[in-house]
Amino acid sequence: MATGKQTTIALEKGWGSKAGRNPLRKLWKYRALWILALPGMLLLLVNNYLPMFGIFLAFKDLNFAKGIWGSAWNGLDNFKFMFTTNDIWYTIGHTIGYNLVFLVVNTVLSVLAALLLNEVKNRAMSKFYQSTMLLPHFISMVVVAYLVFGFLNPDLGFINKSVLEPLGREGISWYMEPQYWPSILTVVNIWKSVGFGSIIYLATIVGIDKEYYEAAMLDGAGKWKQMTKITLPFLVPVIIILTLLAIGRIFSADFGLFYQVTMNSGMLKSTTEVIDTYVYNALLVSGDTNLASAAGLLQSVVGFVLIVSVNWIVKRISSDKGLF
Amino acid sequence: MLDNNRTHPVITIVFILSSLACLIPFWLILMVSLSGQNALAKYGYSFWPRQFDLVAYRFLAHDAEPILRSFGVSIVVTAIGTVLSLLITSALAYSLSRHDFPYRGAISLFVLVTMLFGGGLLPWYLVYTKFLHLQNTLLALIVPGLLGAFNVFIMRTYFTTSIPPSLIDSAQIDGASEYRTYFNVILPLSLPVLATIGLFTIVGYWNDWFTSLVFISSDKLYNLQYFLYNTLMNAQYLQTVADKAHIDTSSMQVQPLEELRMAMAIIAVLPVALVFPFLQKYFVKGLTIGAVKG
Numbered sequence: 326m327a328t329g330k331q332t333t334i335a336l337e338k339g340w341g342s343k344a345g346r347n348p349l350r351k352l353w354k355y356r357a358l359w360i361l362a363l364p365g366m367l368l369l370l371v372n373n374y375l376p377m378f379g380i381f382l383a384f385k386d387l388n389f390a391k392g393i394w395g396s397a398w399n400g401l402d403n404f405k406f407m408f409t410t411n412d413i414w415y416t417i418g419h420t421i422g423y424n425l426v427f428l429v430v431n432t433v434l435s436v437l438a439a440l441l442l443n444e445v446k447n448r449a450m451s452k453f454y455q456s457t458m459l460l461p462h463f464i465s466m467v468v469v470a471y472l473v474f475g476f477l478n479p480d481l482g483f484i485n486k487s488v489l490e491p492l493g494r495e496g497i498s499w500y501m502e503p504q505y506w507p508s509i510l511t512v513v514n515i516w517k518s519v520g521f522g523s524i525i526y527l528a529t530i531v532g533i534d535k536e537y538y539e540a541a542m543l544d545g546a547g548k549w550k551q552m553t554k555i556t557l558p559f560l561v562p563v564i565i566i567l568t569l570l571a572i573g574r575i576f577s578a579d580f581g582l583f584y585q586v587t588m589n590s591g592m593l594k595s596t597t598e599v600i601d602t603y604v605y606n607a608l609l610v611s612g613d614t615n616l617a618s619a620a621g622l623l624q625s626v627v628g629f630v631l632i633v634s635v636n637w638i639v640k641r642i643s644s645d646k647g648l649f
Numbered sequence: 650m651l652d653n654n655r656t657h658p659v660i661t662i663v664f665i666l667s668s669l670a671c672l673i674p675f676w677l678i679l680m681v682s683l684s685g686q687n688a689l690a691k692y693g694y695s696f697w698p699r700q701f702d703l704v705a706y707r708f709l710a711h712d713a714e715p716i717l718r719s720f721g722v723s724i725v726v727t728a729i730g731t732v733l734s735l736l737i738t739s740a741l742a743y744s745l746s747r748h749d750f751p752y753r754g755a756i757s758l759f760v761l762v763t764m765l766f767g768g769g770l771l772p773w774y775l776v777y778t779k780f781l782h783l784q785n786t787l788l789a790l791i792v793p794g795l796l797g798a799f800n801v802f803i804m805r806t807y808f809t810t811s812i813p814p815s816l817i818d819s820a821q822i823d824g825a826s827e828y829r830t831y832f833n834v835i836l837p838l839s840l841p842v843l844a845t846i847g848l849f850t851i852v853g854y855w856n857d858w859f860t861s862l863v864f865i866s867s868d869k870l871y872n873l874q875y876f877l878y879n880t881l882m883n884a885q886y887l888q889t890v891a892d893k894a895h896i897d898t899s900s901m902q903v904q905p906l907e908e909l910r911m912a913m914a915i916i917a918v919l920p921v922a923l924v925f926p927f928l929q930k931y932f933v934k935g936l937t938i939g940a941v942k943g
Contacts, residue, residue: 351751357827358744362756365741368796371776373763379772393775441663446656450664456929457668463921463932465856467878471914472674474881475681475694481907483677486693520671524936580859588882604770609863614771621769629766 383622387614403619420599424575427514435522443530458520466581473586503596513586526560533559573635576627600624682912686905705908712890719876727854730791734850735843738796742804743831764798789864794853800846807842845935877917
């Protein structure tokens with residue numbers, strides 16, 4: 326009896342077929358696909374998985390002379406120390422604050438730009454505007470730092486020398502005065518990312534079925550009504566998804582922006598330090614590996630929790646739009 | 650009522666201003682690089698210099714070797730990195746796209762996890778320096794950018810949606826091996842997605858300065874962006890250029906350090922500015938493929 330039952334199950338699952346009789350055979354049959362997948366998997370293993378196993382370093386008193394394994398465990402001391410410093414609190418505050426401001430400003434301006442771009446009737450001009458506004462997205466942050474320096478260079482920069490001086494005002498030592506930097510960084514971020522954002526929204530607008538507009542026009546809806554009653558509702562799901570994804574990344578910053586554009590100036594840290602620059606400076610400038618690993622782990626864990634919960638929310642809103 | 654085929658003048662003005670805002674910073678540094686040094690010292694940076702002078706570019710031509718070398722490093726890294734990256738990414742994505750591949754779910758998860766969790770900068774740094782010992786090698790500039798999980802998923806989606814499985818079957822009935830199918834059937838049919846991801850990868854490698862900052866300390870291996878970064882942060886290189894060009898330092902003449910700086914930025918922007926108009930439409934297509942899935 327028992328053996329008969331097993332055979333039926335086996336047959337149902339296809340275990341009797343030639344390729345599947347033995348797991349090793351199945352592995353062998355698809356060896357070519359394995360070999361194609363292998364280089365990529367090895368890269369991920371080295372570049373992404375090995376560092377994951379390194380998170381335990383946050384619980385060690387790392388000493389390069391003793392080596393990674395020889396260094397003593399020190400429990401939560403790295404975290405205790407980190408949270409007793411003032412820096413970490415304002416650093417976390419900046420990271421979240423800048424990200425929220427960037428998110429709101431970029432979304433509003435990108436959607437606005439996309440709506441207006443859609444009203445540009447001349448195709449050639451529309452392409453031209455898109456190109457010029459997209460250009461900053463493809464310029465490295467190093468060059469962006471040069472461009473900003475062109476305006477803010479304390480001795481010769483355009484603003485001090487050609488704007489403030491003719492007005493009879495004293496020049497500002499921009500790279501030493503932290504209070505201006507939240508605005509400067511926001512402007513630079515807008516300059517660099519709004520063109521990119523608007524094209525993503527424009528792609529959605531272009532995809533809207535023209536029949537909606539034709540029907541609306543027959544009913545006497547003007548441009549404004551069409552925009553608020555048709556275009557915007559179509560954009561809302563995209564806005565929600567992109568916003569949620571940005572919230573999932575709220576604990577990490579654009580390192581290039583905060584490091585290059587500020588020239589990593591120590592004088593500006595009280596308004597420009599974010600977790601990414603904090604970890605970098607702790608690790609490669611002051612050599613404080615304990616602080617760097619504790620802050621790094623905090624960032625990884627919070628980032629993970631945020632991304633997974635955001636994905637859960639996205640899936641609840643629209644099941645097919647999840648990240649995974 | 651306004652003519653429906655004409656753009657509203659306010660919109661035209663808004664976009665002309667935005668386009669100008671995007672271009673003006675480049676114009677400013679171009680003009681600084683073309684300024685005469687005395688005028689610059691007197692009047693500062695301006696959009697229309699009072700005195701044009703190519704002195705900065707003459708100076709750079711004088712000691713072009715470090716710049717050319719960093720250009721070379723960037724070109725080699727970008728070329729090798731992009732080709733390798735496309736091969737590795739598409740090969741992995743192709744395996745994942747095959748519905749009959751028994752372990753595709755597990756491997757997908759393996760790829761996905763890297764998008765969710767990372768070890769942070771310190772462990773990553775230690776893997777490359779203490780474990781692989783790649784510091785101060787070209788490989789340190791190439792390997793970190795080779796594979797992004799997101800690109801794998803974009804390519805997998807392309808393969809599953811744009812290449813009919815029957816095509817793969819018929820190729821294999823005709824006797825093509827898996828590798829032949831991949832190289833001679835799949836890749837030629839996937840040029841749009843390869844071009845898209847390829848362009849992003851090129852831009853990524855070309856604009857990268859971070860891996861140089863972290864892993865490279867030998868000035869022979871500086872890539873262009875890192876070389877620029879160094880020049881902005883300290884004027885040492887500029888000083889040597891100026892000294893080598895036998896400036897008469899006894900006179901009151903100011904050395905053209907600022908023009909030199911901006912001339913270097915212009916030289917670095919030039920390739921992107923020249924290529925960008927031709928590639929722009931692919932970028933836009935790629936952005937929309939990459940950004941809005943489904």
